[in-house]
Amino acid sequence: MFRQLAPITTLSLGVYIAAPDMINILRETRNVKMFKVAFWDHGEVVKALALGDGSEGKKVLLPKLGMMRVRTCFRHGCEPFAVAAFVEMIASRSPSGAAVLGVIPLQEIGVDIPSSSNTLKADMDAVLEQWGHKTDMPHIQYERYGWD
Numbered sequence: 824m825f826r827q828l829a830p831i832t833t834l835s836l837g838v839y840i841a842a843p844d845m846i847n848i849l850r851e852t853r854n855v856k857m858f859k860v861a862f863w864d865h866g867e868v869v870k871a872l873a874l875g876d877g878s879e880g881k882k883v884l885l886p887k888l889g890m891m892r893v894r895t896c897f898r899h900g901c902e903p904f905a906v907a908a909f910v911e912m913i914a915s916r917s918p919s920g921a922a923v924l925g926v927i928p929l930q931e932i933g934v935d936i937p938s939s940s941n942t943l944k945a946d947m948d949a950v951l952e953q954w955g956h957k958t959d960m961p962h963i964q965y966e967r968y969g970w971d
Contacts, residue, residue: 825851835859842867849884856887861894866905873912874923886926892933910950932963
């Protein structure tokens with residue numbers, strides 16, 4: 824099955840896939856340029872997508888990723904979205920982030936926010952402010968959806 828995933832360039836994954844399984848899928852989809860994902864408590868996946876000091880020693884997930892669309896939790900009682908880890912991942916994949924040979928910088932991020940959540944954008948802005956905008960961040964677009 825994983826060999827069949829290799830040539831795809833657009834990938835959409837939902838919340839019902841466990842984080843370890845999602846990471847295994849991402850390991851095999853090296854040509855994905857557009858990734859759409861719905862997260863509940865997938866902080867593990869966000870951390871796995873980040874490029875860091877150890878990136879040279881591990882297989883980088885989604886090295887051609889240029890655009891990402893994220894749908895955050897829409898159910899009450901689910902794990903809070905890992906804002907700091909998400910911002911760190913975005914920064915690591917920015918043009919001025921930790922450049923890893925063969926990895927394309929992330930250009931555009933779309934974040935879908937539940938209509939009942941009014942703090943995610945403020946939380947993201949606070950983390951970005953805390954970082955001091957040290958990196959050239961990709962364009963981040965926020966949209967509300969009404970699933971709740």
